[in-house]
Amino acid sequence: MRDILMTSIVLYGSIEAREKDIWDWYQYSLRLNEELGYASTHLGIIGDSFKSGKLTTMKRTEAKLKKALENRERIETVSIYSLPDGFTQAAFEFNTFISMNRRLNQFIIVSVPSVDFGKLDKRELIRDLGNFITCREVEVFELSILESPLIYASKVNQESDFTSLKKID
Secondary structure (H helix, E strand, O other): OOOOEEEEEEEEEEOOOOHHHHHHHHHHHHHHHHHHOOOOOEEEEEEOOEOOOOEEEHHHHHHHHHHHHHOOOOEEEEEEEEOOOOOOOHHHHOOEEEEEEOOOOOEEEEEEEHHHHHHOOHHHHHHHHHHHOEEEEEEEEEEEHHHOHHHHHHOOOOHHHOOOOEEOO
16 A cells, blocks of 8 residues: 555535536536546445445446436435555545535545645636535645545544644645
8 A cells, every 4th residue: 555645625414415516516526537537447336236335336326426416315425536556455545535424423424645636726616615514614634645624624533643644624
């Protein structure tokens, strides 16, 4: 496993997403990965038809997601990963991670290698993501991939538990 620094933007608030909103966010996220030069390779979804939350390839799952949304099924989380060939642990080896979490602590997160963060227009990204969440707080931070930006964003551990954490904004 490689220890690289990831920069993440997380928007906290409430997500009252309907079918079209989730699909539009999904399409936006695919374009964002593409603009950064990363292929979106895997999806992790939790919802009515997606009980396990296990990662599956985009090819296997995209049509199933679209159908679930058309059937107005409850979708709690959608996570899009760009994973390298031969990965063994997605949580610590992703190239990029983009997720919409509609569970108890609702948020949208975009996590990219810190070396690529300069390719993003931070204000534009926050504005665009704000179309999918009623935002009450935004945080930009840098963290080792081995300390899991998702765990930090989920606020399940104390800030002091993250030794590489650097709050940017």
